[in-house]
Amino acid sequence: MTTPAAAPLLKMLLAQTRSELLIRWRVPAFSVTNLVLPIVFFIFFGLPIAHLRSGDGVSIGAYLLASFGAYAVGNVMVYGFGIGVANERGMKIDRLMRASPLPPFVFMLAKVVTALLFALLALVLLIGFGIVAGGIREPPAVWATIITRLLAGSLPFIALGFAIGYWSGPNAAPAVANLVYLPLSFASGLFVPLSQLPDFVQRLAPYLPSYHYAQLAWSALGAGHESLGESLLWLGGYSALFLTLAVRFYRREERAKFA
Amino acid sequence: MPPVVEARGLTKRFGDVEALTGLDLVAEPGQVTALLGPNGAGKTTSIALMLGLRRPTAGQALLFGLDPDDRRARSRCGVMLQESGTTGMLTVREIVNLFRAYYPSPLPAARAIALAGLDARADARAGTLSGGERQRLYFALAVCGDPEALFLDEPTVGMDVETRRGVLESIRALSATGKTIVLTTHYLEEADQLAHRIVVIDRGVVIADATPREIKSRIPSKRINFRPETAVGDTTFRGLPVQNLEIADHRVHLLSNEPEVVLQALFERGVVLRDLEVTGADLEEAFLSLTRRA
Numbered sequence: 001m002t003t004p005a006a007a008p009l010l011k012m013l014l015a016q017t018r019s020e021l022l023i024r025w026r027v028p029a030f031s032v033t034n035l036v037l038p039i040v041f042f043i044f045f046g047l048p049i050a051h052l053r054s055g056d057g058v059s060i061g062a063y064l065l066a067s068f069g070a071y072a073v074g075n076v077m078v079y080g081f082g083i084g085v086a087n088e089r090g091m092k093i094d095r096l097m098r099a100s101p102l103p104p105f106v107f108m109l110a111k112v113v114t115a116l117l118f119a120l121l122a123l124v125l126l127i128g129f130g131i132v133a134g135g136i137r138e139p140p141a142v143w144a145t146i147i148t149r150l151l152a153g154s155l156p157f158i159a160l161g162f163a164i165g166y167w168s169g170p171n172a173a174p175a176v177a178n179l180v181y182l183p184l185s186f187a188s189g190l191f192v193p194l195s196q197l198p199d200f201v202q203r204l205a206p207y208l209p210s211y212h213y214a215q216l217a218w219s220a221l222g223a224g225h226e227s228l229g230e231s232l233l234w235l236g237g238y239s240a241l242f243l244t245l246a247v248r249f250y251r252r253e254e255r256a257k258f259a
Numbered sequence: 260m261p262p263v264v265e266a267r268g269l270t271k272r273f274g275d276v277e278a279l280t281g282l283d284l285v286a287e288p289g290q291v292t293a294l295l296g297p298n299g300a301g302k303t304t305s306i307a308l309m310l311g312l313r314r315p316t317a318g319q320a321l322l323f324g325l326d327p328d329d330r331r332a333r334s335r336c337g338v339m340l341q342e343s344g345t346t347g348m349l350t351v352r353e354i355v356n357l358f359r360a361y362y363p364s365p366l367p368a369a370r371a372i373a374l375a376g377l378d379a380r381a382d383a384r385a386g387t388l389s390g391g392e393r394q395r396l397y398f399a400l401a402v403c404g405d406p407e408a409l410f411l412d413e414p415t416v417g418m419d420v421e422t423r424r425g426v427l428e429s430i431r432a433l434s435a436t437g438k439t440i441v442l443t444t445h446y447l448e449e450a451d452q453l454a455h456r457i458v459v460i461d462r463g464v465v466i467a468d469a470t471p472r473e474i475k476s477r478i479p480s481k482r483i484n485f486r487p488e489t490a491v492g493d494t495t496f497r498g499l500p501v502q503n504l505e506i507a508d509h510r511v512h513l514l515s516n517e518p519e520v521v522l523q524a525l526f527e528r529g530v531v532l533r534d535l536e537v538t539g540a541d542l543e544e545a546f547l548s549l550t551r552r553a
Binding site: 005018026088095098099103 | 310312313314330331333334336338340342343344345346347348349353354356357358360361362363364397400404410
């Protein structure tokens with residue numbers, strides 16, 4: 001009798017992703033903040049001025065949907081990984097995982113796939129809401145470009161989430177995630193367009209990751225402030241920085257728990 | 260075929276503390292090995308080193324002849340750890356199904372859940388389980404992959420009598436089907452019921468490695484208890500097969516495997532006894548005497 005020596009990795013990834021999706025769906029702290037919060041913010045900050053156009057003819061509604069879309073994806077990543085990983089560490093889920101035949105990279109990959117699916121859902125709901133409730137019209141290809149770019153460019157926020165998750169304890173993680181991500185989003189002009197923010201914030205913004213991340217979406221509407229290459233360079237740099245931090249905190253944890 | 264576990268000179272130091280010193284252990288296929296010892300003896304560390312959850316300071320552990328981190332080795336092992344958790348948001352069945360996907364040829368989920376006696380709670384979220392039920396869920400996760408080897412760290416801790424009996428029954432049934440089992444316990448009774456071989460560990464050192472029968476013959480089975488009418492001291496018992504001798508409040512307590520020999524000698528030494536009681540020693544108490552002596 002020949003039995004395979006190990007279960008196929010794809011089967012593991014599918015089962016793991018399915019579980020992660022169920023867990024995220026069942027934890028309101030994740031599902032509500034991920035899916036509903038961006039829409040609520042858009043209702044307050046975006047809907048009242050959605051019908052306006054900027055001087056160069058860009059729809060303010062579409063511009064703000066792009067902004068809140070960038071906020072929504074980063075939100076899914078920073079909160080999902082930050083709080084999720086910190087919680088799992090607190091519950092010592094990692095120990096049993098370590099002893100199981102599941103390779104750690106499949107465990108991580110399932111989390112990333114789940115987060116991307118949630119981010120996609122958050123974008124579809126947000127943009128759908130903008131179209132239906134705000135009457136915002138753009139060609140489907142523009143929406144598709146915004147969605148694709150925001151999902152593909154989310155690596156720095158995945159890394160930031162992992163860094164927070166491995167750095168802070170389960171009780172501190174929500175506070176840390178909020179303290180890092182909300183000011184970052186605000187100062188990057190995701191809630192209120194940069195031109196309406198105080199002068200020092202306008203000067204600070206071009207150094208922040210969320211600013212360059214939102215450019216990916218804004219430039220799809222012809223409203224970007226920099227070239228795509230420039231944005232990607234910044235995002236690559238921030239990815240490297242946050243990944244370095246995440247790996248550092250992860251190693252510290254490894255030494256304490258599994259050395 | 261390589262042994263399931265092959266540990267040579269396993270040593271683990273945490274800072275200044277040597278948690279385990281030179282553990283040698285070979286678990287052959289089909290054998291049930293119990294690591295027996297009081298809390299803090301180094302049993303959990305032993306399991307962690309065998310499974311590659313921790314790196315030994317010295318020595319080496321192999322699983323099925325492979326590095327313990329090797330996925331092929333892991334795929335042949337089911338594991339129940341003491342300090343581990345699982346998500347509370349999935350049901351028992353969902354978590355069992357998830358773990359089944361980690362293994363090449365798992366048991367049907369219902370079978371794993373039945374082995375753990377969790378049928379009635381199969382659709383309950385893990386977060387709603389009681390401590391004992393949670394422990395049974397971990398047991399289900401250990402067996403659901405139908406692995407050749409099971410590593411069970413204190414499998415019955417926190418279980419009530421009824422549950423414990425059920426899980427011991429399941430372990431015996433699994434052993435009967437040829438599974439190799441390495442378990443830790445601080446109950447001699449549990450080790451005696453389940454194991455082909457008992458490795459007694461105390462303060463990181465193996466102090467006995469033998470069959471349950473041999474271990475039991477080495478530990479005192481009777482407790483003798485009397486009030487001496489004449490003065491007695493430690494010297495009174497010199498050369499006699501006694502352990503855990505306590506002389507206090509005009510009473511003498513001791514443990515022995517040969518109560519007749521002890522009493523005979525005491526009479527010959529002119530000791531006058533009152534209120535003599537000879538009872539079966541509590542196994543746990545007797546076992547403690549074995550570790551204390553080391």
